[in-house]
Amino acid sequence: MRARRERTGQLVQTQGQQRTLGEVTRNLNSWIEVDLGAAEGNVRALKGLLGGVELIAVVKANAYGAGAAVLAPALEAAGVERFAVVWPHEGYMLRQAGVTRPILVLGHAFAADATQAVRAGLTLTCHSRDLGEALSAAAGLAGVTAKVHVKVDTGLHRFGLEVDAAVELAEYLRGLPHVEVEGLTTHMANADEADDSFAETQHEVFRAAAARLPWIGYRHTANSATALRRGELHYSGVRVGLAIHGILPPNTPGPALRPMLAVRARVARVTDVAAGEGVSYGLTWRPERPSRVALIPVGYADGWRRNLGNAGEVLVRGVRCPMAGRVCMDQFLVDVTDVPGEVGEGEVATLLGSDEGEAITAGAVADWAGTIAWDVIASLQGRLPRLYHRGGAVEEITPPLW
DSSP: OOOOOTTTOEEOOBTTBOOBHHHHTTTOSEEEEEEHHHHHHHHHHHHHHHTTSEEEEEOHHHHHTTOHHHHHHHHHHTTOOEEEESSHHHHHHHHHTTOOSOEEEOSOOOGGGHHHHHHHTEEEEOOSHHHHHHHHHHHHHHTSOEEEEEEBOSSSOSSSBOHHHHHHHHHHHHTSTTEEEEEEEOOOSSTTSSOOTHHHHHHHHHHHHHHHOTTOOEEEEEOHHHHHHOGGGOTTEEEESGGGGTOOOTTOOOOOOOOOEEEEEEOOEEEEEOTTOOBSGGGOBOOSSOEEEEEESOOGGGTOOGGGTTTOEEEETTEEEEEESOOOSSOEEEEOTTSSSOOOTTOEEEEEEEETTEEEOHHHHHHHHTSOHHHHHHTOOTTSOEEEEETTEEEEEESOOO
């Protein structure tokens, strides 16, 4: 087992042997399993598809709920060349976790962020002369060169600059000492829609900007969906987040990937409910037959949405069990009447992942909740411990459990 940073979590080893998921979770109410082997396999599959194009692993928002402090170093070891986050403080955290590869900050930064960004070796997306000048001064004092990227707004109208303003800023930054304009970027507005043809309009705008800035060699435009659907937009690198999780965006074909996240819990109580009797807040679920309901210790405080009540499902012994009543802050109920045999306290329920040949995907949960897969996994909260494993052998837990 590789040594890890003391700050990231708890190393799991007993008398020289790693403990299994079953051993570690025997007395846990609920948890998230992060399969590092699956994540690394997904990186290899994507790199094989991309050829020589650089894979930029997007690990913003705590690596979409997976825990960036542990996952990012594992991805670096698996061959990821560059990382991307949205805010500078996310980049600082990656450096503290031991990431050594380039880290690109995709979102807004203040001029006041310049000194710490230079110290951490972050590459900022520069949107103003003030930020560029602050980076130039900080880099000069540190005796280094601050790399920056310039973002072109090609139609998403989120972060970035219109073409003329982007070109003007890039040329200004080029003249500053201790600053290197390394990259030019944009972001697609409808990459995972059935009709993604607006990407062609955006591409025309981006190409116009790039033609006026031929001296900027590194260019990137594609997220997971665009990377898999539009090879002409690969350029120097592609920004992949969801696909590393083993989840393909809607309307997007791709290589065989393995989902790396599972959410599980142990049943806290099983009780009988008479026909017509209500359960949970508001008594909104009333069975037509005598039923048995199991209490699952996960709630909306953990990121399991309140609107999944009476809509979602979990797996118990591979049987799909409908959620019964409203999701509470810390727990919810499921109907286990159709599960063969007696379901009792401690039984494992799978909220996300596979169990005995059945699977609940992030896409399915998203459909039940009326949202998207990104939202489902990125909403998973820190109260649920993350168990990082390979082949069921647990390597690390965050936060520490004992």
